[in-house]
Amino acid sequence: MKTRSRQRDSSPRDAGGSPSQRDGKGGTYEAAVRLLASRAHSARELRTKLLRRGHRADEVSQALERLSRDGYLDDAAYAEALVVRRSGSRGARAIAAELAAKGIGREAAQAALSRLQPGDELRAATQVARRLGRLDPDRAGARLVRRGFSFQVARAALRPGVVDVLRDA
DSSP states (O other): OOOOOSSOSSOGGGGTSOHHHHHSSOOHHHHHHHHHHHSOOOHHHHHHHHHHTTOOHHHHHHHHHHHHHTTSOOHHHHHHHHHHHHTTTSOHHHHHHHHHHTTOOHHHHHHHHTTSOHHHHHHHHHHHHHHTTTSOHHHHHHHHHHTTOOHHHHHHHHSTTHHHHHHHO
8 A cells, every 4th residue: 555745736936926925924934933932042043944944045035044133043052052951861972962963053052162161971871881780891881982972081981880879979
């Protein structure tokens, strides 16, 4: 049996006019505000989403400039919030890769990652290792490294007694 895809058969431009004319809900700026109301976005993420939805590139650029000027779109603040949110379960390497994938510049990413305290990464790795408790140390170490923790941090987190020391702290 053939199933129908949920994708539209035509592009947004084929639907008759600009997105603002079609949906009656305003233009590019309003669409960007609606996207930001659901969750924070980096400038590159927002640009990509708006372009995919059929908004013109010049209108998208104007909307992003206005959002930045008004303080609603700030890549540095976005990077800091993402670091805080992810640092409990991921290492600095994985967080840096995610920031890069979302279009955050190297300087803003480094500034956001520099706010992590030296013991934060070990504490997070130890908590993840505790959840992986039944795995043998080699497999648990590999999982920690895949989550972006350095080899040294993964090894320290799996060292006997580290979990108990951090639990008592």
